[in-house]
Amino acid sequence: MSKLGTITRRTFFVTSTAVVGGALFGTYKYKQPVPNPLLDGDDAIDPDFASPNPYIKIDKDGVTVITPRAEMGQGVHSTLAMMVAEELDLDWRTIKTEHGPASNSYYMSIMIEAMVGHQYDYSTSTQFKRRLTHIPAKFLGIQMTGGSMSTPDGFVKMRSAGASARLVLIQAAAIEWSVDPDSLTTEDGFVINPVNNEKLAYTALAVKAAEIDAPSHPPLRDPSRWRYIGKSVPRVDIPAKVDGTAEFAIDVKLEGMLHATIKMSPRFGAGIKSSDTSKAAAMPGVEKIITLKNEGFAVIANNTWRAFKAANAISVEWETASYPAEQAGIMKAYEASFNSEPNGKFDVKGDIDLYFADVGDFIEAEYRVPHLAHSTMEPMTAVAQVKDGRVDIWAGNQAPVVIRDAIMKIGDYKASDVHIHTTFLGGGFGRRAESDFTLAAYNIAAQTDGRPVKVTWSREEDIQHDFYRPAAIARFKGVMGEKKPAAIDVQIASPSIMLSMSKRGPIPAIGPDKLIAEGTAGQPDDIDHMRIQTFAPKLDIPVGFWRSVGASFNGFLHESFMDELAASKNIDPIAMRLEMFGDLAPPGNKVVEKVAQMAQWNGREGINGTDNDRGRGFAYTLSFGAHTAQIIDVSMTKQGIKIDKIYCAVDVGVAIDPRNIEAQIQSGIIYGLSSAMTGEITFADGKVVQSNYHDYPAMRIHQVPEIEVTILENNPQITGVGEPGTPPSIPALANAIFALTGQRIRELPMNKHVEFV
Amino acid sequence: MNLNINGDDHEINVETEMPLLWVLRDEIGLTGTKFGCGIAQCGACTVHIDGQPVRSCSYPVGQVKGKVTTIEGLGSPGVLSKVQEAWIDNQTPQCGYCQSGQIMSATALLSNNPSPTDDDIDRAMKGNICRCGSYPRIRASIHAAAKAMKETGA
Numbered sequence: 077m078s079k080l081g082t083i084t085r086r087t088f089f090v091t092s093t094a095v096v097g098g099a100l101f102g103t104y105k106y107k108q109p110v111p112n113p114l115l116d117g118d119d120a121i122d123p124d125f126a127s128p129n130p131y132i133k134i135d136k137d138g139v140t141v142i143t144p145r146a147e148m149g150q151g152v153h154s155t156l157a158m159m160v161a162e163e164l165d166l167d168w169r170t171i172k173t174e175h176g177p178a179s180n181s182y183y184m185s186i187m188i189e190a191m192v193g194h195q196y197d198y199s200t201s202t203q204f205k206r207r208l209t210h211i212p213a214k215f216l217g218i219q220m221t222g223g224s225m226s227t228p229d230g231f232v233k234m235r236s237a238g239a240s241a242r243l244v245l246i247q248a249a250a251i252e253w254s255v256d257p258d259s260l261t262t263e264d265g266f267v268i269n270p271v272n273n274e275k276l277a278y279t280a281l282a283v284k285a286a287e288i289d290a291p292s293h294p295p296l297r298d299p300s301r302w303r304y305i306g307k308s309v310p311r312v313d314i315p316a317k318v319d320g321t322a323e324f325a326i327d328v329k330l331e332g333m334l335h336a337t338i339k340m341s342p343r344f345g346a347g348i349k350s351s352d353t354s355k356a357a358a359m360p361g362v363e364k365i366i367t368l369k370n371e372g373f374a375v376i377a378n379n380t381w382r383a384f385k386a387a388n389a390i391s392v393e394w395e396t397a398s399y400p401a402e403q404a405g406i407m408k409a410y411e412a413s414f415n416s417e418p419n420g421k422f423d424v425k426g427d428i429d430l431y432f433a434d435v436g437d438f439i440e441a442e443y444r445v446p447h448l449a450h451s452t453m454e455p456m457t458a459v460a461q462v463k464d465g466r467v468d469i470w471a472g473n474q475a476p477v478v479i480r481d482a483i484m485k486i487g488d489y490k491a492s493d494v495h496i497h498t499t500f501l502g503g504g505f506g507r508r509a510e511s512d513f514t515l516a517a518y519n520i521a522a523q524t525d526g527r528p529v530k531v532t533w534s535r536e537e538d539i540q541h542d543f544y545r546p547a548a549i550a551r552f553k554g555v556m557g558e559k560k561p562a563a564i565d566v567q568i569a570s571p572s573i574m575l576s577m578s579k580r581g582p583i584p585a586i587g588p589d590k591l592i593a594e595g596t597a598g599q600p601d602d603i604d605h606m607r608i609q610t611f612a613p614k615l616d617i618p619v620g621f622w623r624s625v626g627a628s629f630n631g632f633l634h635e636s637f638m639d640e641l642a643a644s645k646n647i648d649p650i651a652m653r654l655e656m657f658g659d660l661a662p663p664g665n666k667v668v669e670k671v672a673q674m675a676q677w678n679g680r681e682g683i684n685g686t687d688n689d690r691g692r693g694f695a696y697t698l699s700f701g702a703h704t705a706q707i708i709d710v711s712m713t714k715q716g717i718k719i720d721k722i723y724c725a726v727d728v729g730v731a732i733d734p735r736n737i738e739a740q741i742q743s744g745i746i747y748g749l750s751s752a753m754t755g756e757i758t759f760a761d762g763k764v765v766q767s768n769y770h771d772y773p774a775m776r777i778h779q780v781p782e783i784e785v786t787i788l789e790n791n792p793q794i795t796g797v798g799e800p801g802t803p804p805s806i807p808a809l810a811n812a813i814f815a816l817t818g819q820r821i822r823e824l825p826m827n828k829h830v831e832f833v
Numbered sequence: 834m835n836l837n838i839n840g841d842d843h844e845i846n847v848e849t850e851m852p853l854l855w856v857l858r859d860e861i862g863l864t865g866t867k868f869g870c871g872i873a874q875c876g877a878c879t880v881h882i883d884g885q886p887v888r889s890c891s892y893p894v895g896q897v898k899g900k901v902t903t904i905e906g907l908g909s910p911g912v913l914s915k916v917q918e919a920w921i922d923n924q925t926p927q928c929g930y931c932q933s934g935q936i937m938s939a940t941a942l943l944s945n946n947p948s949p950t951d952d953d954i955d956r957a958m959k960g961n962i963c964r965c966g967s968y969p970r971i972r973a974s975i976h977a978a979a980k981a982m983k984e985t986g987a
C-alpha cells in the first residue's frame with residue numbers, strides 16, 4: 077500500500093465516525109443491551125410468553141423467531157431463523173418467523189463498516205476499526221435491509237439470541253426438576269434430562285423462563301457441531317407463495333378499507349401549475365381527490381381500477397423541471413462535470429501524471445451507462461390508517477424505523493403511536509428502502525376520517541417515480557504491461573446517491589461519495605500506477621440504491637476495460653486477472669481458478685478454439701465482501717445473440733444455505749443481465765420516457781440459460797449474497813459479445829448495438 | 834352479472850369493462866391473483882377461463898363467459914396440485930409476487946401438453962416476467978411436475 081492510500085482510508089474512517097459523533101459515545105453505553113421491543117408497549121404484557129431477547133418469543137403455541145429484515149425474496153427469514161435454530165435446538169418444521177415491529181433495537185450494526193478499508197483487507201487493525209463502527213451504528217439505530225448486510229450482521233447476533241434463550245430454558249427446567257442446569261441437554265424444542273430421559277417442551281417452560289434474566293454473551297457452538305448451517309432447509313415463506321396466501325401490502329384487507337392511487341408530477345421537483353379534477357371527481361366510485369402538497373394528486377375510491385381511471389382523467393399542467401428537459405442536455409451536464417473539482421480520489425498509487433507524460437502508447441476508452449428503474453414486480457403499495465391518535469402502516473419496506481420516525485415528525489406522534497407492519501415485499505432491490513410511498517399513504521389516510529386506505533401505484537407511476545440507479549460516464553486511460561496492466565487512470569462522472577438520499581433521509585452526506593467509484597475502486601488490483609477520480613454532476617433527478625449500487629455499473633466499467641487491455645496484447649483475460657491479484661486477495665484467485673475450471677476455459681474466442689459462432693467472456697468483481705467470478709457463453713443465431721450458459725464461482729465465507737445462495741446468485745445475474753440487455757430510463761420534456769414492461773423490458777424465461785453456481789468458503793468473513801451476483805454479469809456478457817463479434821460494447825443497454833434472442 | 838370462480842357463484846354488480854383482475858381482488862377479495870402491469874405484459878394476473886390462461890388485468894369482466902379458476906382454486910381443498918408441490922420441492926419462489934401467475938401458466942401448459950420440451954416451456958412461459966429471476970427453477974419445476982403427473986396419472 078502506498079502512503080497516500082493509507083492516509084485516504086484513515087481519513088474516511090474518521091469522517092464516518094465523526095458523522096455520528098462516535099467519539100462521544102463511551103463503550104459503556106454501547107455495551108448496554110438494547111431494549112426488547114417485544115416486551116414494550118401494546119405488543120407485550122402477555123403473561124403467557126417469554127422473550128429472552130428481541131429476537132425470540134416463546135409461548136404455549138410455539139417458538140417464533142423475529143426476523144427483523146425485509147423478506148423480499150432473498151430468503152432472509154429462513155437464513156436468520158436457521159442461525160437461531162442452530163443454537164436453540166429447534167425442530168425446523170415447527171419454526172415460525174415474523175418481521176416484528178419497527179424498532180431501533182433491530183439496528184444494522186455493520187451499516188458503516190464498508191467505509192473502513194478495502195473489502196479484501198482483513199488485517200487486524202482494519203478488522204478492529206470495522207468493529208469500532210458498530211458503536212456509532214448502534215446510536216444511529218437504523219433498522220434496514222440492504223447492502224447484502226443481513227447475513228453478516230445476523231451471524232453472531234442471531235446465534236447469540238438462540239444460545240441465550242437456550243440457557244434460560246435450561247435454567248427454567250432445572251428449577252422445575254430441582255437439578256443442576258449443567259446436567260441438562262436440549263433437542264428439537266425440548267429440554268431433556270439425560271439421567272431419566274424426562275423432557276419438557278420449550279413451550280411449557282415459557283412462563284417460568286419469562287422470569288429469568290438472559291445472559292448477553294453466551295458461548296456459541298463450534299462449527300463442527302452445526303446441524304443446520306451449511307445444509308439446505310425448506311424456506312419458511314415458500315408454501316404461502318405457491319398457494320396465493322402470502323400477504324403482500326397490496327393484499328392487506330381491512331374493514332371499511334378505501335382504494336386509492338396517486339398521480340405525481342412527471343417532472344421531479346416541479347409542482348402543479350394548473351389543474352382540473354372535476355371530471356375525475358364525478359367518475360363512479362370516486363370518494364375524494366386530494367392534492368399531495370403541490371407535487372401531485374391522490375384519488376380515493378372504492379376500487380383500485382376506478383381510482384386508476386379517475387387519475388387518468390385529471391387534467392393538469394405541470395411546472396417545468398430544474399434539470400435539462402432532454403436526455404442530451406442531461407448527459408451534457410455529466411460531461412461538464414469532468415471540468416469541476418473531483419468529488420473523490422480513490423486507490424491513488426504511484427505517480428500517474430508523471431507516468432503518462434513519459435509513456436508512449438496507451439489505450440483510451442469512454443463508457444456510458446443509463447439511469448435504471450428498479451421495477452419491482454409488485455408496484456409501490458402501502459396501506460395506512462390514521463385513527464384516534466394512532467397510525468398504522470402496512471407496507472413491504474426495507475427501513476421501518478425510517479418510516480416511523482418520518483411520520484412522528486410530520487404528525488407530531490410518539491414512537492408508541494406509530495405502528496409499522498412489514499408485509500412480504502413483492503421485490504425490493506433497494507426501491508423499498510425509500511419512504512415516499514409509505515409517507516404518501518400516511519398523508520392520504522390522514523384525510524379519510526379514520527378509514528383505512530390502500531394506495532396502489534400503477535406500473536406507470538412506479539417506473540416514472542423511482543429513485544433511479546444513476547447514469548454514468550467513465551473515461552479510462554490504461555497502459556498494458558507484459559502480463560498485467562501497468563497503469564490505469566480513471567475518471568467517473570455520476571451523481572452522488574448519498575447526496576440525493578441525504579435530502580430525504582436520516583443519513584447526512586459528508587465527504588466524497590465512495591459509491592460513485594465502488595467496483596472500479598476497491599478491487600484487488602495490484603497495479604503500480606493507479607488513480608480513480610470521481611465527479612458528481614448535481615441534477616434534481618432522484619437517485620438511490622439499486623441492487624449492488626455503485627458496483628452495478630462499475631463492475632461493467634472496470635471489467636470491460638480490463639478485457640480491452642488484455643485483448644490489446646492478446647493476453648488471456650483470466651491469466652491476466654490472476655496476475656493482477658498479486659498477493660492481495662487469495663480468495664479472489666480461488667474463485668477465478670474455480671470458474672475457469674467449471675467452464676473448462678481455454679481462451680475467450682470460440683469454445684475450445686474450434687467454433688467461431690461462439691464466444692465467451694469472463695469478469696470478476698469484489699462487491700459486498702464477496703469475490704465473484706463469472707464466465708458467460710454466447711452464440712450467434714438467426715434471431716440474434718443467444719446466451720448459452722453462465723458459470724459463477726462466489727466466495728461467501730460461510731455458506732448458511734447453499735440452495736438459497738444459488739438462487740440469489742442466479743437472481744442477481746438475471747437482474748444484472750436484464751439491465752445490460754435492454755434496461756434504460758431516459759428523459760424527454762423533463763419526464764421519464766419509459767412507462768411499463770413494453771418499453772422497460774425484463775429478461776424472460778426463453779433468454780435465460782442454465783446458470784451453474786459454485787460456492788466457496790475461503791473468505792475470512794461471512795458475506796451476504798443478494799447483490800454480488802449482479803456486477804460481473806454485465807461485463808461478462810459484454811466481453812463474450814466481444815469474443816463472438818469483435819465488437820466492444822461501451823454503452824448500455826446493449827440492444828442499442830446488438831440484437832438478442 | 835354472475836361469475837363462477839373456483840366453483841362458487843358470485844353475483845356482482847360492476848361496470849362491464851372493469852378488468853376481471855380488479856373484480857377478483859377488490860370486489861370479491863381473492864388477492865392471490867396479482868397486479869403487475871395492467872397491460873398484458875407481465876403475466877402476474879394470469880387466471881384460467883375454462884382452463885385456458887388469460888391475463889385478467891386486460892380481460893373485461895363483461896366478456897367472461899366460462900368458469901374462472903384462480904390460484905386459490907388449484908388442487909383440492911387442503912391439497913396442493915402437482916405443480917404447486919413441484920414449486921415447493923424445487924424452492925422456486927423468491928419474493929413470490931409473480932408466482933401465482935407463473936403457476937397458473939404452467940398448469941395450463943401441462944394440461945395441454947403433459948411432456949413439454951424446453952422450447953414448449955419457453956413459448957408457454959415467456960409472457961410471465963419474474964423480476965427476481967427464478968426462471969431456472971420455474972423450468973425445473975415444470976419438468977418435475979410433468980414427471981410427477983405422469984407417475985401418478987394425475
Ligand code: FES
Binds near residue numbers: 868869870871873876
Ligand atoms: S398485470 Fe396483467 S399481465 Fe401484467
Ligand code: FES
Binds near residue numbers: 503932
Ligand atoms: S419471485 Fe419475485 S418476481 Fe418472481
